[in-house]
Amino acid sequence: MSELEKRYRRLLGxxxxxxxxxxxxxxxxxxxxxxxxxxxxxxxxxxxxxWGAFRLHVRRLLAADVxxxxxxxxxxxxxxxxxxxxxxxxxxxxxxxxxxxRQVSDAPVWFVWLGVAILAMAGKRRAAAIGAWVATAxxxxxxxxxFAGWQWFTDxxxxxxxxxxxxxxxxxxxxxxxRGWPAIAIMAATVLVIVGLGVFGHRDEIxxxxxxxxxxxGAVLAAGIRSATGWRAAxxxxxxxATALLARLVHAVHHGPINDTVxxxxxxxxxxxxxxxxxxxxxxPRRMSVS
Amino acid sequence: xxxxxxxxTFLILTALAEEPRHxxxxxxxxxxxxxxxVRLRAGTLYTALDRxxxxxxxVVDREEVxxxxxxxxxxxxxxxxxxxAEEIERVRATTRxxxxxxxxxxxxxxx
Numbered sequence: 523m524s525e526l527e528k529r530y531r532r533l534l535g536x537x538x539x540x541x542x543x544x545x546x547x548x549x550x551x552x553x554x555x556x557x558x559x560x561x562x563x564x565x566x567x568x569x570x571x572x573w574g575a576f577r578l579h580v581r582r583l584l585a586a587d588v589x590x591x592x593x594x595x596x597x598x599x600x601x602x603x604x605x606x607x608x609x610x611x612x613x614x615x616x617x618x619x620x621x622x623x624r625q626v627s628d629a630p631v632w633f634v635w636l637g638v639a640i641l642a643m644a645g646k647r648r649a650a651a652i653g654a655w656v657a658t659a660x661x662x663x664x665x666x667x668x669f670a671g672w673q674w675f676t677d678x679x680x681x682x683x684x685x686x687x688x689x690x691x692x693x694x695x696x697x698x699x700x701r702g703w704p705a706i707a708i709m710a711a712t713v714l715v716i717v718g719l720g721v722f723g724h725r726d727e728i729x730x731x732x733x734x735x736x737x738x739x740g741a742v743l744a745a746g747i748r749s750a751t752g753w754r755a756a757x758x759x760x761x762x763x764a765t766a767l768l769a770r771l772v773h774a775v776h777h778g779p780i781n782d783t784v785x786x787x788x789x790x791x792x793x794x795x796x797x798x799x800x801x802x803x804x805x806x807p808r809r810m811s812v813s
Numbered sequence: 814x815x816x817x818x819x820x821x822t823f824l825i826l827t828a829l830a831e832e833p834r835h836x837x838x839x840x841x842x843x844x845x846x847x848x849x850x851v852r853l854r855a856g857t858l859y860t861a862l863d864r865x866x867x868x869x870x871x872v873v874d875r876e877e878v879x880x881x882x883x884x885x886x887x888x889x890x891x892x893x894x895x896x897x898a899e900e901i902e903r904v905r906a907t908t909r910x911x912x913x914x915x916x917x918x919x920x921x922x923x924x
Contacts, residue, residue, distance in 0.1 A: 545859055551882040552836040552855045567854055574856030578863060 527554060529563050536575040538582050540750075583754055586695065591705075591745050591755035593647065593695040596688030597639035597654065598709040599759045602737060603681035604632040605720025612721050627667055631660040635685075638692075643706060647692060654689035661685050680765030687758055705744045709759075712740025734763045818900045821853055825861055826870065826889060826897040833874035833888040836862075862887065870896055 523531075530553045534546050553567065563571075582588075607629050634657040641650035661682045716733045723729020741759035746752025818826070821843075828834055828842040836858060843853050865871040870893030874886040889897070 541859075541863065545862075545885075547883045548836060548885050549855050549859055551879075551884065552840065552858070555837045556840060556855065567856070570854040570856035572856075574860040577860050581863070 524561075526557060526561055526563065530554070530571075533563065533568060533571045533575075536572065538575075538578050540582075541578055583758070584694075585751065585754070587751040588754045588758065589691040589695040591752065592688060592691035592758050593650075594642055595705060595709045595741070595744055595755070595759055596684065596691055597635060597642045597650065598706065598713055599737070599741065600635050600657075600681065600684050600688055601632065601639065602713045602716040602720075602733075603678075603684075603762070604628070604635075605717045605733070606724075607632060608717055609721045609724045628661070628664045631657050631664060634660060642692065647695070651689060651692035654685070654692050658682070658685040658689045679769070680762030683765060684759070684761045687761060691758075705746070708740060708744040712736055712744065715740070730766075734766055738763050817903065818896070820851065821857055821861055822865070823897075823900060824851060824853070825858070825865065826893055826900075829871060829887055829889040830894065830897060833886040835877075835884045835886050839887070865893065869893075 527550065530550055534542060534549055537546070553563075557563070557567075611629075634653055638650045638653040638657060641647075641653060665678070665682065715736050719729045719733040719736065723732070738756070738760045741756040742753070745755040745759060824843040824846055825839055827846055828839045831842075834842060836855070839858060840853050840855070843851055862871060866873075866887075869890055871887050872890055874888035876886070877884045
């Protein structure tokens with residue numbers, strides 16, 4: 523095998539698995555035929571292949587079927603982000619008082635998300651999409667409040683990311699029929715368990731990890747374990763898991779404040795790249811046949 | 814009203830309008846059709862083919878093995894041909910307006 527072929531194979535290895543299996547050899551033939559006398563891939567070919575791989579990964583992750591599932595289950599999954607607020611509320615109620623606004627400043631956002639979830643289940647997609655964008659903007663505002671305890675560089679970023687992706691899915695999805703009430707019931711039960719762990723196991727490391735595991739398992743079960751589409755939707759719904767694990771890793775190796783741009787790249791960019799890459803590993807059934 | 818086709822998509826469909834072609838054949842034909850102005854690369858071509866096959870504008874016609882490598886020929890479907898015809902009509906209508914206005918400008922002698 524020539525050096526040229528080896529390098530092209532390496533680049534083609536970045537393509538989604540189903541595309542690689544279906545077109546890998548064929549593309550290699552075209553690339554070698556087009557290479558002429560070159561012994562290594564040119565930078566234009568390399569850039570073109572990298573861009574093509576990225577676009578195909580994104581296309582698969584944001585396929586209509588994936589968006590349809592996320593638009594139905596995302597508004598419910600997001601509600602798990604209310605766990606900390608509910609813990610605060612429970613603490614103040616137990617103390618016989620009403621929590622000051624600064625302790626539960628994200629509460630209005632969760633009420634909006636509850637409304638969005640109901641609208642999405644009722645099939646009112648346009649209203650749900652508008653509500654989802656309002657709620658996402660609300661979370662971004664909460665992130666700016668110095669007293670809210672929500673910062674870009676914590677695991678909270680995952681809920682903002684999931685909010686934005688869900689709002690996008692509600693706006694873009696064509697409203698096709700998706701997994702129905704059993705999936706909704708599983709996702710709702712998952713959220714209840716996570717909220718329970720958040721309220722009763724607040725600041726308990728085991729409970730926090732358990733909540734992440736429950737979110738991932740619940741998302742996989744609800745979205746559909748038997749299809750590549752289901753797995754991809756589950757990965758999107760598990761965005762807060764990726765961000766939370768990333769936050770733990772960053773805080774383990776870096777102490778002190780992080781620059782806003784860097785933290786945005788780490789906590790929003792990295793999970794997106796991760797989701798795109800992992801989504802591409804999922805095998806899809808062959809779509810194309812020789813006619 | 815459907816969106817305008819992007820140039821690479823238009824050229825790929827045009828290349829396939831004549832006869833089924835394999836990937837490398839499409840690259841060469843696109844270069845020829847565009848008078849050497851557009852030189853598609855494999856990454857762009859296969860990203861476009863991924864979309865065109867999922868939209869059912871293009872299907873695989875046949876497969877061959879040449880020098881131990883798979884060669885897949887793609888064919889334009891009736892749906893793809895209709896979309897290409899629609900695009901040609903759209904471009905033609907725009908060109909007609911441009912031509913008329915340019916002629917009027919030349920006759921009127923406006924700067």
